[in-house]
Amino acid sequence: MRRLLELQQKLVPDLTQVLRERYMLLRSIYHLQPIGRRGLAQAMNTTERILRAEVELLKETGLLTVTAAGMHLSGEGQQVLDDMEPLVGELFGLTDLAEGLQKKLGIPEVIVVQGDADQSPWVKEELGRVGARVLKQVVQEGDIVAVTGGTSIASVAKHLTPSASFKNVQFVPARGGLGERVELQANSLAAAMAEKTGATYRLLHVPDRLHPEALQTLLKEPQVQDVLSLLRDTRIVLHGIGDALTMARRRNYSEEELAELVEAGAVSESFGYYFNEAGEIVHRMPTIGLQLEEVHKAETVLSIAGGESKAKAILSFAKQSCQNVLITDEGAARALLSTRL
Amino acid sequence: MRRLLELQQKLVPDLTQVLRERYMLLRSIYHLQPIGRRGLAQAMNTTERILRAEVELLKETGLLTVTAAGMHLSGEGQQVLDDMEPLVGELFGLTDLAEGLQKKLGIPEVIVVQGDADQSPWVKEELGRVGARVLKQVVQEGDIVAVTGGTSIASVAKHLTPSASFKNVQFVPARGGLGERVELQANSLAAAMAEKTGATYRLLHVPDRLHPEALQTLLKEPQVQDVLSLLRDTRIVLHGIGDALTMARRRNYSEEELAELVEAGAVSESFGYYFNEAGEIVHRMPTIGLQLEEVHKAETVLSIAGGESKAKAILSFAKQSCQNVLITDEGAARALLSTRL
DNA sequence: TTGATCGGGACATTTTTTGTCCCTGTGTAT
DNA sequence: ATACACAGGGACAAAAAATGTCCCGATCAA
Numbered sequence: 001m002r003r004l005l006e007l008q009q010k011l012v013p014d015l016t017q018v019l020r021e022r023y024m025l026l027r028s029i030y031h032l033q034p035i036g037r038r039g040l041a042q043a044m045n046t047t048e049r050i051l052r053a054e055v056e057l058l059k060e061t062g063l064l065t066v067t068a069a070g071m072h073l074s075g076e077g078q079q080v081l082d083d084m085e086p087l088v089g090e091l092f093g094l095t096d097l098a099e100g101l102q103k104k105l106g107i108p109e110v111i112v113v114q115g116d117a118d119q120s121p122w123v124k125e126e127l128g129r130v131g132a133r134v135l136k137q138v139v140q141e142g143d144i145v146a147v148t149g150g151t152s153i154a155s156v157a158k159h160l161t162p163s164a165s166f167k168n169v170q171f172v173p174a175r176g177g178l179g180e181r182v183e184l185q186a187n188s189l190a191a192a193m194a195e196k197t198g199a200t201y202r203l204l205h206v207p208d209r210l211h212p213e214a215l216q217t218l219l220k221e222p223q224v225q226d227v228l229s230l231l232r233d234t235r236i237v238l239h240g241i242g243d244a245l246t247m248a249r250r251r252n253y254s255e256e257e258l259a260e261l262v263e264a265g266a267v268s269e270s271f272g273y274y275f276n277e278a279g280e281i282v283h284r285m286p287t288i289g290l291q292l293e294e295v296h297k298a299e300t301v302l303s304i305a306g307g308e309s310k311a312k313a314i315l316s317f318a319k320q321s322c323q324n325v326l327i328t329d330e331g332a333a334r335a336l337l338s339t340r341l
Numbered sequence: 342m343r344r345l346l347e348l349q350q351k352l353v354p355d356l357t358q359v360l361r362e363r364y365m366l367l368r369s370i371y372h373l374q375p376i377g378r379r380g381l382a383q384a385m386n387t388t389e390r391i392l393r394a395e396v397e398l399l400k401e402t403g404l405l406t407v408t409a410a411g412m413h414l415s416g417e418g419q420q421v422l423d424d425m426e427p428l429v430g431e432l433f434g435l436t437d438l439a440e441g442l443q444k445k446l447g448i449p450e451v452i453v454v455q456g457d458a459d460q461s462p463w464v465k466e467e468l469g470r471v472g473a474r475v476l477k478q479v480v481q482e483g484d485i486v487a488v489t490g491g492t493s494i495a496s497v498a499k500h501l502t503p504s505a506s507f508k509n510v511q512f513v514p515a516r517g518g519l520g521e522r523v524e525l526q527a528n529s530l531a532a533a534m535a536e537k538t539g540a541t542y543r544l545l546h547v548p549d550r551l552h553p554e555a556l557q558t559l560l561k562e563p564q565v566q567d568v569l570s571l572l573r574d575t576r577i578v579l580h581g582i583g584d585a586l587t588m589a590r591r592r593n594y595s596e597e598e599l600a601e602l603v604e605a606g607a608v609s610e611s612f613g614y615y616f617n618e619a620g621e622i623v624h625r626m627p628t629i630g631l632q633l634e635e636v637h638k639a640e641t642v643l644s645i646a647g648g649e650s651k652a653k654a655i656l657s658f659a660k661q662s663c664q665n666v667l668i669t670d671e672g673a674a675r676a677l678l679s680t681r682l
Numbered sequence: 683t684t685g686a687t688c689g690g691g692a693c694a695t696t697t698t699t700t701g702t703c704c705c706t707g708t709g710t711a712t
Numbered sequence: 713a714t715a716c717a718c719a720g721g722g723a724c725a726a727a728a729a730a731t732g733t734c735c736c737g738a739t740c741a742a
Contacts, residue, residue: 001345003424004342004345004428007421007424007425007428008356010404010417010421011363011364011367011404011421011425012356012359012360012363013402015353015355015356015359015360016356018353018356019349019352019353019356022352022353023352026352034719036718036719036720037719037720038718038719039718039719047700047701048701048702049699049700049701049702050699050700050701052700052720052721053699053700055720061351061352063351063352066719066720067708067719067720068707068708068709068718068719068720069708069718069719070718070719070720071720076351080348080351080352083344083348084348084352087345087348375688377687377688377689378688378689378690379687379688380687380688388731388732389732389733390730390731390733391730391731391732393689393690393731394730394731396689407688407689408688408689408739409687409688409689409738409739409740410687410739410740411687411688411689412688683742684741684742685740685741685742686739686740686741686742687738687739687740687741688737688738688739688740689736689738689739690735690736690737690738691734691735691736691737692734692735692736693732693733694732694733695730695731695732695733696729696730696731696732697728697729697730697731698727698728698729698730699726699728699729700725700726700727700728701724701725701726701727702723702725702726703722703723703724704721704722704723705720705721705723706719706720706721707718707719707720707721708717708718708719709716709717709718709719710715710716710717710718711714711715711716711717712713712714712715
């Protein structure tokens with residue numbers, strides 16, 4: 001199959017390009033439906049007219065239906081999109097990117113989805129979709145799955161579906177309150193995932209920014225103890241990787257604190273830990289939950305992060321070399337590969 | 342792979358068509374090189390201008406080189422052409438045609454090449470190329486290969502290459518003089534094939550149109566006896582199939598004789614035998630050589646015939662049901678399948 | 683040396699693509 | 713119930729691309 005695509009690339013380069021574009025179009029529609037011409041044109045940054053021609057063609061082929069509310073993929077369109085999945089890697093050269101990252105970062109499995117989360121919002125959706133698929137594959141009955149917060153993980157939650165694989169699985173938030181928006185907090189996501197899959201969940205009720213004394217008190221609570229003991233048996237960790245400063249700002253760090261972080265050389269964040277370029281911990285959020293040692297002990301650590309802007313952070317966290325699977329996007333992958341170690 | 346082509350068909354309907362055209366173009370150049378724009382345009386019946394655009398594109402891709410003498414395939418172009426071989430069947434639906442013929446004619450293996458020998462001269466070259474490939478595959482050390490005359494078999498001879506497989510192989514003309522042009526006679530082709538492959542050959546020196554008495558005398562000749570005994574051990578028969586009247590005319594039959602043939606319902610010719618629609622012998626050339634019974638006894642009978650005009654003849658000869666492999670072209674195949682038995 | 687054929691340049695003409703604007707209907711939030 | 717925003721589709725001029733046609737000097741073969 002790879003051979004066929006290579007041949008086509010040589011013999012009909014322009015049409016192969018068209019194939020790529022049509023795929024992207026189909027996928028955009030899938031993620032944005034129902035969507036109108038103008039909105040879609042903006043999302044894919046082309047002009048309205050040019051998109052219109054494409055849409056008309058796909059409509060004639062029967063891959064999408066057009067209603068007054070906007071465009072939808074038809075059943076067949078959905079089918080085609082699904083069928084294309086195994087092709088996409090080759091078509092966009094993502095297989096090569098994945099292999100490159102695998103070697104460079106020393107991560108056993110790397111999956112690269114097409115696009116750049118910084119540029120197209122629905123790439124995050126793709127990351128989530130793929131993340132959900134992978135999670136479903138690796139999860140086993142009775143597993144404890146620790147999840148962090150963040151938009152990428154939220155996207156995974158969104159795309160999870162009920163499955164027999166999730167029998168007796170418990171979703172547990174990896175860390176207590178980290179000062180994010182509710183819908184992006186680990187607690188909410190653990191709950192959402194459990195709800196989507198038919199599994200159960202536990203919560204870590206820890207207010208943001210506790211004083212050390214208060215933390216100690218809280219630690220003695222049976223509920224908290226309970227969750228912490230579960231976390232020690234975590235088999236799967238599902239986490240996002242953030243850019244250090246972005247995360248700190250989102251968590252309302254003061255200017256002083258930000259300056260300290262910069263001073264310390266923090267570039268990435270995950271589980272409430274901040275890492276420098278070398279992958280060393282330079283700061284940690286004052287909260288309770290999954291410890292980094294426990295992450296290292298987990299059988300499967302699934303990292304999800306995309307967008308060119310995340311490249312440095314991904315590289316930094318990879319130095320921890322605790323990951324089994326990295327799911328990222330083309331933008332981040334290209335940026336990573338063009339950085340020398 | 343088939344699935345991939347179907348997918349592409351849905352997403353980029355033009356793609357397969359263009360791919361087909363480019364393939365045909367590449368192949369035409371291969372067979373006609375060096376060839377100029379105008380000549381090529383005529384051969385492929387398109388206009389010069391439209392071909393020019395194609396050529397420029399392929400030139401940029403590096404698949405062909407352009408000299409003052411005309412266009413040539415580059416090494417890469419040659420490579421692409423070779424690599425496409427396994428695709429061609431699916432791309433042109435030839436696999437389906439071949440399967441259809443296999444069922445309809447009851448021949449174990451049918452290979453259909455793209456094109457119509459009646460319309461494009463180089464399709465005959467393709468038949469020859471494929472024929473040569475197949476022969477190389479089936480031939481074994483020490484084999485006796487009986488060959489007939491005709492343009493198709495001449496084309497096979499042209500495309501044969503030296504190979505270890507042809508060790509101790511003897512090429513033997515299937516029948517003595519059949520009144521054709523020298524370069525198409527069985528004798529010449531046997532010699533040519535032997536020369537190309539590094540094998541040996543024998544000749545049947547029998548003048549055209551002998552009187553029965555003379556034939557009897559000739560049969561007693563040791564040389565002739567020798568060859569005839571070899572023919573009885575033939576393991577591989579490589580033969581063309583002709584249209585009865587065309588062959589008769591080529592052999593300078595008189596008007597009366599032609600009328601007789603028509604009367605008898607002759608439609609096909611091979612080995613000097615003329616067959617009617619039902620596959621029954623209605624006439625035989627007065628010469629010596631391979632007998633039909635011996636053809637039936639041979640392990641491998643490789644028939645080669647192409648062009649829509651040959652369809653009836655192929656069907657007629659197939660009634661003999663002595664063939665193992667039929668190599669034909671799209672034109673003949675389509676015509677055959679649209680005829681009911 | 684001659685004559686046919688080569689690739690490439692040039693250009694008018696046709697066809698296709700693209701940009702732009704407007705219209706009417708429908709879903710949705712107020 | 714009523715705006716209002718956004719949906720798709722029609723229309724058409726402008727721009728761009730494809731195509732038909734002719735010519736030219738170079739080059740190869742007879």
